[in-house]
Amino acid sequence: MDFASPPFIDWQNPPAKDELRLIPIGGLGEFGMNALVVHTAKSLFLVDCGQLFPSEDQPGIDSIIPDFAYLEPFAERIDAVLLTHGHEDHLGALPYFLERWPVPVYGTAFTMGLLEGKLREHELWSPRHMHVVEDFAKVKVGRGEIQAEWIPVTHSIPDACAIALHTPWGVVVHTGDYKLDPSPVDGRLTGTARLTELGDQGVAVLLSDSTNILNTKPTPSEEECRGGLRDAFRATKGKLFTATFSSNIHRIQIFLDLAYEEGRKVCLLGRSMERNVTVARSLKRLALPDDLFIEPKEVPLFPPKKVAVLCTGSQGEEMAALQRILKGEVKGLKMVDGDRLLLSSRAIPGNEVSISRTLDTAARLGAETTLEGIGVVHATGHGHRPDSAAMISMVRPRHMVPVHGTYRNLKVHAQLAASMGYDKEHILFLDGGECLRLFKDGRVQEAGSVPVGKCFVDQGVDHMVDARVIHDRLILQEDGIVIATLVVDPDTGDLAAEPSILTRGFVVLNDDQAYSELLRLTVRNAFDEAPREIRKDRDLLVEFLRQSLRRTIRKTTQTRPVVVPMILETGGGEAPPPPAPAPRKRKR
Structure with a gap:
C-alpha cells in the first residue's frame, strides 16, 4: 500500500x-x-x-x-x-x-x-x-x-x-x-x-x-456552536467582531439568529460574505428580518453593545475585510476598548502566523481576543x-x-x-x-x-505561469537579481566599454565597491576567454557569461541570485543602463 x-x-x-x-x-x-x-x-x-x-x-x-x-x-x-x-x-x-x-x-x-x-x-x-x-x-x-x-x-x-x-x-x-x-x-x-x-x-x-x-x-454538530457564540454575544460589552468562512451559511444563520435575539444590528463586510449572503437569501437558505443589517457608516448611530460585525478574514488574509477594519480603513467602523474579536473558524495549516498577527493587532487596539468563558465557536x-x-x-x-x-x-x-x-x-x-x-x-x-x-x-x-517562473520568483525573493550589461562593437566583436553591474535585493558581506569590481572583472574575463564559436552565438555567449557569474557569486557569498547578462551593440541606438547602486552590505 x-x-x-x-x-x-x-x-x-x-x-x-x-x-x-x-x-x-x-x-x-x-x-x-x-x-x-x-x-x-x-x-x-x-x-x-x-x-x-x-x-x-x-x-x-x-x-x-x-x-x-x-x-x-x-x-x-x-x-x-x-x-x-x-x-x-x-x-x-x-x-x-x-x-x-x-x-x-x-x-x-x-x-x-x-x-x-x-x-x-x-x-x-x-x-x-x-x-x-x-x-x-x-x-x-x-x-x-x-x-x-x-x-x-x-x-x-x-x-x-x-x-x-x-x-x-x-x-x-x-x-x-x-x-x-x-x-x-x-x-x-x-x-x-x-x-x-x-x-x-x-x-x-x-x-x-x-x-x-x-x-x-465523535463529529460535533454545527448546532454546538450556538452556545459558544451566545456566550460571546453576552460577554461582549462593546461591538462583537466575528470572522468566519463566507460560504458557511449555517454558521452565518446561527450568528444572525443570536444577533436578533440579543438586540444587535449586524454589519456585513467582505465581498464574498456579502455575495454569498445575497445568494443564500435569494434561495431562501437564510432566514432573517429585513431590518437586521446596517451599513458601516451607520455603526456610530448605535451603542457599541447593539452592534455585531460579521466579516471575512478569519485566516489573517491581507486583503480581507478584517484587515481593513484593523487598519482603520472602513469609514465609521473602528475596533476599540470593550470590543471583542472572535475567529469562528479553524486555522488552516500554514496560516498560523498571519492569524496570530491578526489577533495581536486587535489586542493592541484594545479588543478582547481570548476565548475564556466562551464555549465552542467552530465545528468542522x-x-x-x-x-x-x-x-x-x-x-x-x-x-x-x-x-x-x-x-x-x-x-x-x-x-x-x-x-x-x-x-x-x-x-x-x-x-x-x-x-x-x-x-x-x-x-x-x-x-x-x-x-x-x-x-x-x-x-x-x-x-497560466510555468513552474519555472515560480522558481525564479522565489530566487528573486530570497537572493535578488544581478544584471551584467556588456556593450560590444559589432565590427570587431570586442567590448566597447567596461561591463556594468546592476543589482536589486542582492546583499554582500564585505566592501560593496570591491565586490562590484569583482563581478565586473568576472564578466570581463569570461568574455575575453570565451571560445570563438561561443562569441559568434549570442545565446551561447549569454549562457557562458551567466554560468561564470553564478560560479563567482556562489563561491563568494553562498547565494543564488537570478543572473541576467545583457549584450548590447554600439550603433544600434541602445545604451547600457546607468551604473547601479553598489550591493548593500549584509549585517553580520
Whole structure:
C-alpha cells in the first residue's frame, strides 16, 4: 500500500467498450483541487473541478488548478461536469475548464448560485449550460449510458450532496465532502436511508472523504456552536467582531439568529460574505428580518453593545475585510476598548502566523481576543473517523477508495476499511492520475496512470505561469537579481566599454565597491576567454557569461541570485543602463 509509480496506460486512446475508467486528477495526496474523471468508450465527464490555494512559497500565484492534459485527446467526448457542492476546492477551476470546454454543468441550487457569480466575473456565464438539480434527482450523462443521482449530505455549506453513478459497470458512490450531523441548522439531513438502500442493492466502488479521518472523536454538530457564540454575544460589552468562512451559511444563520435575539444590528463586510449572503437569501437558505443589517457608516448611530460585525478574514488574509477594519480603513467602523474579536473558524495549516498577527493587532487596539468563558465557536464540516466507518457500513461497497486528503489521511482511511473486514484486494489506494478500471463482469482493477500535474494561475496577467517562473520568483525573493550589461562593437566583436553591474535585493558581506569590481572583472574575463564559436552565438555567449557569474557569486557569498547578462551593440541606438547602486552590505 504505497505510492509507487505504476506504468502509464495507453491514455491517448479511449477505454474499451467493456471498460469504465475512474481517474482522480486532483485531490489525492493533498487537500484541495478535487476532480475525478469518469471515462467510457462513448464519453467523458468530471465529478467536481476544484482549485488549490497557493502557499507562501508560490509568490504571485492566485490559484492552482488541475492540469487537464489527459482530456485533450477526448475534447469531443467531454460531456458534463457534476458538482457535489459549492466550495472552491470543488468548483474553483471551472472558469478555466469551461473557457476551454463549454459543457453542461449540474449541481444543486446554492452550488449553482455560487458558480453563477464566479462565471459572471470571468464573463463565462451561459444559462443554457447550467442545470440546477434537486435532492435525490437523477440525470442521464455520459451520452445516456450513466445516470447520476444527487444524495443530500450535511456539510459546512448548503445543498452539499454525494453523487451516485448508476452505470452498466455497477454503482459508484462519491461522497463529496460530508459529515453525519444529526441536527443540521437547516434541518436538511444526510440521505442515510438512500445510501443504505444503495448498499442493499450493491455498490461496486465507494470514493469517500478522508479529510478528518485522523480524528477519532465523535463529529460535533454545527448546532454546538450556538452556545459558544451566545456566550460571546453576552460577554461582549462593546461591538462583537466575528470572522468566519463566507460560504458557511449555517454558521452565518446561527450568528444572525443570536444577533436578533440579543438586540444587535449586524454589519456585513467582505465581498464574498456579502455575495454569498445575497445568494443564500435569494434561495431562501437564510432566514432573517429585513431590518437586521446596517451599513458601516451607520455603526456610530448605535451603542457599541447593539452592534455585531460579521466579516471575512478569519485566516489573517491581507486583503480581507478584517484587515481593513484593523487598519482603520472602513469609514465609521473602528475596533476599540470593550470590543471583542472572535475567529469562528479553524486555522488552516500554514496560516498560523498571519492569524496570530491578526489577533495581536486587535489586542493592541484594545479588543478582547481570548476565548475564556466562551464555549465552542467552530465545528468542522468533515466527518471524523466514526462517520467514515458509518459511511462504509451503510454503503457496503465491494471496493473502497479513500479520497480527499494527504497520503497519511488516505492510508489511515484504508486501514479503517481493513479493520472492518476489507482485504487488500478490495481497498484501492490511489494517487493522483492513477487509473481505476471497472469491467462489466464485475472486475475492478488498478491499471496504470495518466499524466497529471498542476497549472498555476497568475490573475494579474490572467494566464497560466510555468513552474519555472515560480522558481525564479522565489530566487528573486530570497537572493535578488544581478544584471551584467556588456556593450560590444559589432565590427570587431570586442567590448566597447567596461561591463556594468546592476543589482536589486542582492546583499554582500564585505566592501560593496570591491565586490562590484569583482563581478565586473568576472564578466570581463569570461568574455575575453570565451571560445570563438561561443562569441559568434549570442545565446551561447549569454549562457557562458551567466554560468561564470553564478560560479563567482556562489563561491563568494553562498547565494543564488537570478543572473541576467545583457549584450548590447554600439550603433544600434541602445545604451547600457546607468551604473547601479553598489550591493548593500549584509549585517553580520
